[in-house]
Amino acid sequence: MKRTFLNQPDPVVTGIFAGQTPAELTAEARNCEFEGADGLAVDLGDLKPEFRKRDALKGVIDAVRLPFMFCFYRNDPQQHLGDDARQEVLLAAADAGASIIDVMGDLYDPSPMELTRNQAAVDKQKRLIDRIHGKGADVVISSHMQCPRTAEQVLEHLSETAKRDADVVKIVTTVNSDDELAEAFRTTLLLKRELKLPFIHLCNGSYSRPHRFMGPALGVSILFAVSRYEPRYGMGQPTIRAMKTVLQNMHWNINNL
Protein backbone atom coordinates (compact mmCIF):
# COMPACT_ATOMS: atom_id res chain seq x y z
CA MET A 1 0.00 0.00 0.00
CA LYS A 2 1.26 3.49 -0.84
CA ARG A 3 2.42 5.29 2.31
CA THR A 4 0.60 8.57 2.98
CA PHE A 5 0.68 10.97 5.89
CA LEU A 6 -2.65 9.66 7.10
CA ASN A 7 -2.23 5.89 6.96
CA GLN A 8 0.76 5.67 9.32
CA PRO A 9 0.13 4.40 12.85
CA ASP A 10 2.56 6.73 14.64
CA PRO A 11 3.16 10.49 14.51
CA VAL A 12 4.74 11.23 11.14
CA VAL A 13 8.24 12.63 11.59
CA THR A 14 8.38 14.84 8.54
CA GLY A 15 11.65 16.15 7.14
CA ILE A 16 11.07 19.76 6.13
CA PHE A 17 13.25 21.64 3.67
CA ALA A 18 13.45 24.04 0.76
CA GLY A 19 15.79 24.24 -2.22
CA GLN A 20 16.47 26.26 -5.35
CA THR A 21 16.56 23.39 -7.85
CA PRO A 22 15.06 19.90 -8.18
CA ALA A 23 18.54 18.48 -7.61
CA GLU A 24 18.79 20.31 -4.28
CA LEU A 25 15.32 19.13 -3.28
CA THR A 26 16.08 15.54 -4.24
CA ALA A 27 19.36 15.53 -2.32
CA GLU A 28 17.68 16.90 0.78
CA ALA A 29 14.76 14.47 0.45
CA ARG A 30 17.30 11.64 0.48
CA ASN A 31 19.15 13.13 3.44
CA CYS A 32 15.85 13.16 5.34
CA GLU A 33 14.97 9.63 4.22
CA PHE A 34 18.27 8.23 5.45
CA GLU A 35 17.95 10.10 8.74
CA GLY A 36 14.72 8.16 9.26
CA ALA A 37 11.95 10.55 8.20
CA ASP A 38 8.46 9.08 7.69
CA GLY A 39 7.36 11.91 5.37
CA LEU A 40 8.75 14.98 3.62
CA ALA A 41 7.57 18.60 3.46
CA VAL A 42 8.80 21.02 0.83
CA ASP A 43 8.42 24.78 1.08
CA LEU A 44 8.34 25.91 -2.56
CA GLY A 45 9.27 29.52 -1.80
CA ASP A 46 12.94 29.12 -2.66
CA LEU A 47 12.51 26.99 -5.78
CA LYS A 48 13.55 28.89 -8.91
CA PRO A 49 10.53 29.88 -11.00
CA GLU A 50 11.51 27.71 -13.99
CA PHE A 51 11.14 24.60 -11.78
CA ARG A 52 7.73 25.47 -10.37
CA LYS A 53 5.95 22.96 -12.56
CA ARG A 54 4.69 19.39 -12.61
CA ASP A 55 7.53 17.57 -14.32
CA ALA A 56 10.27 19.11 -12.19
CA LEU A 57 8.31 18.30 -9.02
CA LYS A 58 7.51 14.78 -10.20
CA GLY A 59 11.22 14.06 -10.58
CA VAL A 60 11.72 14.96 -6.93
CA ILE A 61 8.69 13.01 -5.69
CA ASP A 62 9.64 9.90 -7.64
CA ALA A 63 13.20 9.92 -6.28
CA VAL A 64 12.18 8.94 -2.73
CA ARG A 65 9.62 6.44 -1.43
CA LEU A 66 8.07 8.73 1.16
CA PRO A 67 4.92 10.84 1.00
CA PHE A 68 5.44 14.52 0.14
CA MET A 69 3.67 17.58 1.50
CA PHE A 70 4.02 20.90 -0.33
CA CYS A 71 3.46 24.41 0.98
CA PHE A 72 3.88 27.73 -0.81
CA TYR A 73 3.22 30.81 1.30
CA ARG A 74 3.09 34.52 0.65
CA ASN A 75 6.72 34.98 1.67
CA ASP A 76 7.93 33.87 -1.79
CA PRO A 77 11.09 35.98 -2.19
CA GLN A 78 11.24 35.54 -5.97
CA GLN A 79 8.03 36.02 -7.87
CA HIS A 80 5.51 37.63 -5.49
CA LEU A 81 2.79 35.62 -7.15
CA GLY A 82 -0.74 36.34 -6.00
CA ASP A 83 -2.81 33.82 -4.07
CA ASP A 84 -4.35 32.42 -7.27
CA ALA A 85 -1.08 31.92 -9.15
CA ARG A 86 0.55 30.23 -6.15
CA GLN A 87 -2.24 27.66 -6.01
CA GLU A 88 -1.54 26.70 -9.63
CA VAL A 89 1.96 25.66 -8.53
CA LEU A 90 0.49 23.65 -5.64
CA LEU A 91 -2.01 22.02 -8.02
CA ALA A 92 0.94 21.08 -10.25
CA ALA A 93 2.50 19.46 -7.17
CA ALA A 94 -0.72 17.49 -6.65
CA ASP A 95 -0.61 16.41 -10.31
CA ALA A 96 2.97 15.30 -9.74
CA GLY A 97 1.90 12.96 -6.93
CA ALA A 98 1.99 15.04 -3.74
CA SER A 99 0.37 13.34 -0.77
CA ILE A 100 -0.73 16.53 1.05
CA ILE A 101 -1.16 20.12 -0.15
CA ASP A 102 -1.07 22.96 2.40
CA VAL A 103 -3.89 25.51 1.97
CA MET A 104 -3.47 28.68 4.02
CA GLY A 105 -6.36 29.42 6.38
CA ASP A 106 -6.59 32.98 5.04
CA LEU A 107 -6.07 32.10 1.39
CA TYR A 108 -7.85 34.64 -0.85
CA ASP A 109 -8.36 37.04 2.08
CA PRO A 110 -5.21 37.88 4.11
CA SER A 111 -6.44 38.08 7.70
CA PRO A 112 -5.21 38.21 11.31
CA MET A 113 -4.12 34.82 12.65
CA GLU A 114 -4.07 33.58 9.03
CA LEU A 115 -7.76 32.70 9.27
CA THR A 116 -10.36 34.26 7.01
CA ARG A 117 -14.01 34.17 7.99
CA ASN A 118 -15.12 35.82 4.76
CA GLN A 119 -17.69 33.50 3.18
CA ALA A 120 -16.67 34.22 -0.42
CA ALA A 121 -13.03 33.41 0.40
CA VAL A 122 -14.05 30.28 2.33
CA ASP A 123 -16.20 29.08 -0.58
CA LYS A 124 -13.30 29.66 -2.96
CA GLN A 125 -11.00 27.70 -0.63
CA LYS A 126 -13.49 24.83 -0.64
CA ARG A 127 -13.56 24.79 -4.44
CA LEU A 128 -9.75 24.66 -4.46
CA ILE A 129 -9.81 21.84 -1.89
CA ASP A 130 -12.22 19.90 -4.15
CA ARG A 131 -9.79 20.27 -7.04
CA ILE A 132 -6.86 19.08 -4.88
CA HIS A 133 -8.89 16.08 -3.70
CA GLY A 134 -9.79 15.39 -7.33
CA LYS A 135 -6.09 14.96 -8.03
CA GLY A 136 -5.79 12.36 -5.28
CA ALA A 137 -4.04 14.51 -2.65
CA ASP A 138 -5.12 15.27 0.90
CA VAL A 139 -5.36 18.82 2.24
CA VAL A 140 -4.01 20.45 5.38
CA ILE A 141 -5.37 23.90 6.22
CA SER A 142 -2.71 25.88 8.06
CA SER A 143 -2.31 29.08 10.06
CA HIS A 144 0.85 30.57 11.56
CA MET A 145 1.08 33.37 14.12
CA GLN A 146 3.76 35.02 16.15
CA CYS A 147 1.77 35.21 19.38
CA PRO A 148 0.50 32.78 22.02
CA ARG A 149 -3.10 31.50 21.93
CA THR A 150 -5.25 29.93 24.59
CA ALA A 151 -6.41 26.34 24.27
CA GLU A 152 -9.98 27.49 23.64
CA GLN A 153 -8.88 29.94 20.95
CA VAL A 154 -6.97 27.21 19.14
CA LEU A 155 -9.85 24.75 19.40
CA GLU A 156 -12.24 27.32 17.95
CA HIS A 157 -9.75 28.21 15.18
CA LEU A 158 -9.17 24.61 14.11
CA SER A 159 -12.85 23.68 14.42
CA GLU A 160 -13.52 26.49 11.94
CA THR A 161 -10.93 25.27 9.41
CA ALA A 162 -12.08 21.67 9.86
CA LYS A 163 -15.44 22.68 8.37
CA ARG A 164 -13.76 23.44 5.03
CA ASP A 165 -13.32 19.78 4.02
CA ALA A 166 -9.70 19.60 5.18
CA ASP A 167 -8.18 16.21 5.98
CA VAL A 168 -5.77 17.67 8.56
CA VAL A 169 -5.81 21.00 10.39
CA LYS A 170 -2.70 22.86 11.45
CA ILE A 171 -1.74 25.80 13.64
CA VAL A 172 1.68 27.16 14.57
CA THR A 173 1.71 29.59 17.51
CA THR A 174 4.45 31.12 19.68
CA VAL A 175 5.47 30.36 23.27
CA ASN A 176 7.93 32.62 25.09
CA SER A 177 7.23 31.92 28.78
CA ASP A 178 6.53 29.05 31.13
CA ASP A 179 2.83 29.97 31.29
CA GLU A 180 2.60 29.99 27.50
CA LEU A 181 4.32 26.59 27.30
CA ALA A 182 1.94 25.14 29.89
CA GLU A 183 -0.98 26.51 27.87
CA ALA A 184 0.44 24.91 24.72
CA PHE A 185 0.44 21.50 26.41
CA ARG A 186 -3.12 22.08 27.65
CA THR A 187 -4.03 23.06 24.08
CA THR A 188 -2.67 19.88 22.52
CA LEU A 189 -4.56 17.77 25.07
CA LEU A 190 -7.79 19.69 24.46
CA LEU A 191 -7.39 19.25 20.69
CA LYS A 192 -6.79 15.54 21.15
CA ARG A 193 -9.99 15.28 23.20
CA GLU A 194 -12.25 17.44 21.05
CA LEU A 195 -11.13 17.47 17.40
CA LYS A 196 -12.35 14.79 15.05
CA LEU A 197 -9.61 15.38 12.44
CA PRO A 198 -5.88 14.67 12.70
CA PHE A 199 -4.11 17.87 13.73
CA ILE A 200 -0.73 19.58 13.69
CA HIS A 201 -0.14 21.83 16.68
CA LEU A 202 3.37 23.27 16.79
CA CYS A 203 5.01 26.23 18.50
CA ASN A 204 7.95 28.49 17.89
CA GLY A 205 9.61 30.74 20.46
CA SER A 206 12.06 30.38 23.31
CA TYR A 207 9.93 27.80 25.19
CA SER A 208 8.91 25.74 22.16
CA ARG A 209 11.40 22.90 22.34
CA PRO A 210 9.74 20.77 25.06
CA HIS A 211 6.45 21.00 23.18
CA ARG A 212 8.09 20.04 19.86
CA PHE A 213 9.37 16.82 21.45
CA MET A 214 6.33 15.94 23.59
CA GLY A 215 3.46 17.12 21.35
CA PRO A 216 3.58 14.01 19.13
CA ALA A 217 3.10 11.76 22.19
CA LEU A 218 0.05 13.83 23.16
CA GLY A 219 -1.83 13.74 19.87
CA VAL A 220 0.04 15.80 17.25
CA SER A 221 -0.12 13.62 14.16
CA ILE A 222 2.48 15.23 11.87
CA LEU A 223 5.58 17.09 13.04
CA PHE A 224 8.46 18.78 11.29
CA ALA A 225 12.16 18.15 11.73
CA VAL A 226 15.34 18.78 9.72
CA SER A 227 18.13 16.49 8.55
CA ARG A 228 20.68 19.09 9.70
CA TYR A 229 20.77 22.85 10.13
CA GLU A 230 21.04 24.97 7.01
CA PRO A 231 21.58 28.68 7.69
CA ARG A 232 19.46 29.66 4.67
CA TYR A 233 16.34 28.06 6.09
CA GLY A 234 16.00 28.70 9.80
CA MET A 235 16.42 26.60 12.86
CA GLY A 236 12.99 26.24 14.42
CA GLN A 237 12.69 22.46 14.27
CA PRO A 238 14.66 19.71 16.02
CA THR A 239 16.59 17.21 13.95
CA ILE A 240 14.91 14.09 12.57
CA ARG A 241 17.35 11.87 14.42
CA ALA A 242 16.69 13.55 17.77
CA MET A 243 12.91 13.39 17.28
CA LYS A 244 12.99 9.73 16.30
CA THR A 245 15.22 8.88 19.25
CA VAL A 246 12.90 10.57 21.73
CA LEU A 247 9.68 9.16 20.26
CA GLN A 248 11.06 5.64 19.90
CA ASN A 249 12.34 5.60 23.48
CA MET A 250 9.27 7.03 25.17
CA HIS A 251 7.18 3.88 24.64
CA TRP A 252 4.07 5.92 25.31
CA ASN A 253 1.54 7.62 23.08
CA ILE A 254 -1.87 8.95 24.03
CA ASN A 255 -3.34 7.19 20.97
CA ASN A 256 -2.42 3.80 22.41
CA LEU A 257 -4.11 4.14 25.79
Ligand SMILES: O=C1C[C@@](O)(C(=O)O)C[C@@H](O)[C@@H]1O
Ligand atom coordinates in the same frame (compact mmCIF):
# COMPACT_ATOMS: atom_id res chain seq x y z
O1 LIG B 1 3.96 25.30 8.90
C1 LIG B 1 5.08 24.94 8.96
C2 LIG B 1 5.66 24.59 10.21
C3 LIG B 1 6.72 25.56 10.56
O2 LIG B 1 6.16 26.82 10.75
C4 LIG B 1 7.35 25.12 11.85
O3 LIG B 1 7.32 25.93 12.76
O4 LIG B 1 7.82 23.98 11.97
C5 LIG B 1 7.70 25.63 9.44
C6 LIG B 1 6.96 26.07 8.19
O5 LIG B 1 7.86 26.35 7.18
C7 LIG B 1 5.99 25.02 7.85
O6 LIG B 1 5.28 25.26 6.71
